[in-house]
Amino acid sequence: MTAFNSTWNAGSELARSRREAALARIAAWRALEARAADASARAQPLFDKRGQLLPRQRVALLLDAGAPWLPLCTLAGYLQDTRDAAKSVPGGGMLAGIGFIEGVRCMVVASDSGIEAGAIQERGLEKMLRVQEIALQNRLPFIHLVESAGANLMRYRVEGFVHGGALFRNLARLSAAGLPVVTVQHGSGTAGGAYMPGLSDIVIMVRGRSRAFLAGPPLLKAATGEVATEEELGGAEMHTAVSGLGEYLAEDDRHALGIARQVVRGFSDAFGPPAQVHGALAAIKNKANGAAEPTLSAQDLLGLMPPHHREPVDMREVAxxxxxxxxxxxxxxxxxxxxxxxxxxxxxxxxxxxTNNGPIDVAGANKAAHFIQWMCQLGHPILYLQNTTGYMVGKDSEQAGMIKHGSKMIQAVTNATVPQITIQCGASFGAGNYGMCGRGYAPRFLFSWPGAKTAVMGGEQAARTMQIVTEAALARKGITPDPAESQAQFDKIVAMFEAQADAFTTSGLLLDDGVIDPRDTRAVLRFCLDTITEGAAREVRTMQFGVARM
Known part of the structure; x- marks a missing residue:
């Protein structure tokens, strides 16, 4: 291979203006993440009074100090709890990410009990299901820090209750797949929440704080008339000494997290440091350590992508x-x-x-389909750097068979036998989102840059299409459209499309695994590729059923 000959002028006025726009988007994204952390931190006095750690403190103590940590879906639920962008708190009521515990790469999930007592939010459920899927695909032990008020009955929706069953199904699948499920019960787990420890392989409870019961005192009294205390129904001492739901009784949060680290250390021989997992992986790691860093600066990535996607970009410069x-x-x-x-x-x-330097035409679709199959033959993961307005349209394109040739590319993406990772760098419009392995095509990981846009088409294209259709309908009735009304409708459609296409909105809808800083793209990709390779090398002991609690 030869080094790419860049022609990009990182010091130009164009690069400077694009960089400023990108930095503004990054600042807005970081402010949203900080909003969730600040909202949770406001519960500090209550947690101090109870002798507890805040959720982010728990995660920090659980993880190996200084080791890499890849947060996932940090904007989950943004603009879903409220349409007021100034008040919406993202995160879905939980923290999630891939990190290291005693050298073992794990999926870690923690209830954000500083917000609404950790009640499960609609998008929080989707976030949990997504990270469970990632854990299954990449053979990651699942470590769960639980303190949740359960479902918010004031926002009850029957479909949330029904779909929520998949959360517990996935815990059973993880255990049966030979992937340890470890729960630290920091606080309450009621009704369905009680099945989180119930479907875990190892449960650690905290004296005086852990609660797990199918019906708490109020529901029990309402349903049967029986009166019982929380400790009698589901306290930590009862569950570790009487019911057997808990294996370990901790004195406080710190003690519980220390036990969790010891538990993970106990299975580190099978899931531990990469060099101990598989000889092939060790060879890859050695090669990675000697890999040359890019000769071109990652800082340039801020200035390469235009904020409105109407200007051409040579995506080879990005790659x-x-x-x-x-x-x-x-x-x-x-x-x-x-x-x-x-x-x-x-x-x-x-x-x-x-990747894309323009719309996907007939030749491009055929080339991509050929290349994807070539990578499958070699066993190389495929990285999609999305920046496309979609498949080429027009008489010439249609007559050349754009539909059938584009379909071949989609066939190749769908049936690829190697892991696929997608980065939405710029535009992701129309069927180009599909052909470039968008969320609907189940890439192993998918991340968005802060300025990315996702939509069936551009806002102005959609508005112009509707305007043409409306004017034609009025003309058939002999009506002349009012210019002011026509423009108002045009502007409304543009605004609606632009709002939904925004990366923060799509990330809030769990249409990606999180927003990332463009400058961190290489580090995120390395982490994901390491995770995929390590998972493939792990020799897990699958069972017909998960570990049954005795």
Whole structure:
């Protein structure tokens, strides 16, 4: 491979203006994440009074100090709890991410009990299901820090109750797949929440704080007339000494987290440091350690992408700032050149890259389909850097068979036998979202840059289409459209599409696994590729059923 010859002028006025716009978006995203942390921290006096740690403190103590941590779905639920952007608190009521405990790469989930007592939110449920799926796909032990008021009955929806059963189904699947499920019960777990420890392999409870019961005192009295205390029904001492729901009794949060680390240490031989897992993985790690950093600066990524996606971008410039040594081996560079396919390495991992320098035309779709199959034959993961307005339209394109050729590309993406990772860098419009492995095509991981846009089409295109259709309908009736009304409708449609296309909105809807800083793209990709490779190398002991509690 040869190093990419960049022609981008990072010091130009164009780059400067784009950089300022990107930094503004990054600041807005970080402020949203800080909003959730601040909302949770306001419960500090109550937690201090109870002798408890805040959720973020718990996660920090559980994880290995200084080890990498990949947070997931931090904007979950944004603009779903309220349409007021100034008041919406993102996060879905929980913290989630992939990190290391005693050298073991794990999925870690914690109830954000500083917000609404950790009540499960609608998008929080979706977030939990998504991270459970990631854990299953990548063979990650599942560590759950629980303190939740359960479902918010004031926001009860029957579909949430029904779909919520998948949360417990997935815990059983994780255990049966040979992936340890460890729960630290920091506080309450009522009704369905009681099945979180019930479906865990190991449960750690905190004296005087842990609660787990199918019906708490109020419901019990309402349903049967029986009167009982919380401790009698589901306290930590009762469950560790009488019911057997808990294995370990801790004195406080710190003690419980220390026990959790010891439990993870106990299975570290099977799931531990990469060099001990599999010889092939150790070889990849050694290669990764010697991988050359890009020769082009990641800082340039802030200035490369325009904020409105109407200006062309050479996405090879983006790829060259992510891959080892800035080296790319382009595949069919002269054929279907608006669709860029290239082989490269990221942190020592061989990958195939598919990205866009314009709409996907017939030649580009065929090239991408060929390249995807080639990568499957080689066993190389595929990285999609999305920046497309979709498949080419027009008489010539239709007559050339755009539908059938685009379908071949979608067939290849759908049936690819290697892991796929998607980064939504810029535009993700129309069926281009599908052909470039959008959320509906189940990439192993999918992240968005703060300025990314996702929609069936651009706002102005949608508004102009509706305007043409409306004016034609009025003309058939002999009515002349009012220019002011027509413009008002046009502006309304544009605003509606732009609001929904925004990366913060789509991330709030769990249409990605989180927003990332463009400058961190290489680090995130390396982490994900390491996770995928390590998971594939783990020799888990699957069972017909999960570990049954005795």
């Amino acid at each position: 060259a700032r992510i891959v080892d040594g800035s080296e790319l081996l382009e595949f069919k560079p002269l054929f279907g050149s608006a669709t860029v396919c290239a082989q490269a390495s990221v942190g020592g991992h061989r990958v195939g890259i598919v």
